[in-house]
Amino acid sequence: MIIVRNLSKSFPPDHQILSRLSFQADEGELIALIGGSGSGKTTLFRCLSLKDKWDEGQYIYDGKDISGIGGLEQFKYRKDWAFLEEKPNLNPRKSALKNVLSGLFFHKAWWRILSGTTSSDDHMTAMDYLDKVGLLEKAHEPIEKLSGGEKQRVAVAKALIRGAKVIFADEPVSGLDPEAAMRVLEDLKSICEKDKVIIFCSLHQVELAEKFGSRIWGLSGGRLVVDIAGRRLTHREKELIF
């Protein structure tokens, strides 16, 4: 569970980006974050994944206040989190399988990392995750030969194999055709429900947020102006956000 109280962040000299955000996110929730360009979506994700510092506020993760923790302790928590970006962070020349296996970096023995060897158990686990996102038959294809949606689904499998408990998906379906976008979001939603991970997913299309979000957050000018259970937004709620 994630609890945030009064989180604020500004960029110098005094550009306030996030303003006193408070919320709770529970396991199994897919939180669809919507907001205009520059409303602070990426900055919020960067703060929650400890990539950026914030100025004020309390951040409680799994019952522990991690607001002021330093480098080494941060590393421990970062193992629990994965980032999905618009352009998936994958090696284009390596196969889908090898890319998924690289997600085990945090968990493998040092000699396996140095020698690049993997056990047959690791191999089967990676195949299981590729199966979960419907890409078993593409396991040996190099990433550069996959479509945008397939690449994103490999990135999802890579996040899962590393045991991510929280996934920050920053506009993961921008640039995908509607069918591919639906498939990626269907996978994320099913993983969220079955594996009880928390997924924060920023989206530009309100309809997708309404269809896939178990909750919808609306961010405007760095403020959380809408926080509702997944359903169609009212006209007034849309006006508050955009």
Ligand SMILES: Nc1ncnc2c1ncn2[C@@H]1O[C@H](COP(=O)(O)OP(=O)(O)OP(=O)(O)O)[C@@H](O)[C@H]1O
């Ligand atoms: N490193 C930085 N230094 C100064 N200002 C920044 C920095 N990063 C982001 N900003 C500013 O913070 C604001 C919020 O940016 P952010 O990227 O979080 O918005 P966003 O909602 O993700 O936008 P988009 O939908 O366009 O990606 C913007 O005004 C941006 O210019």
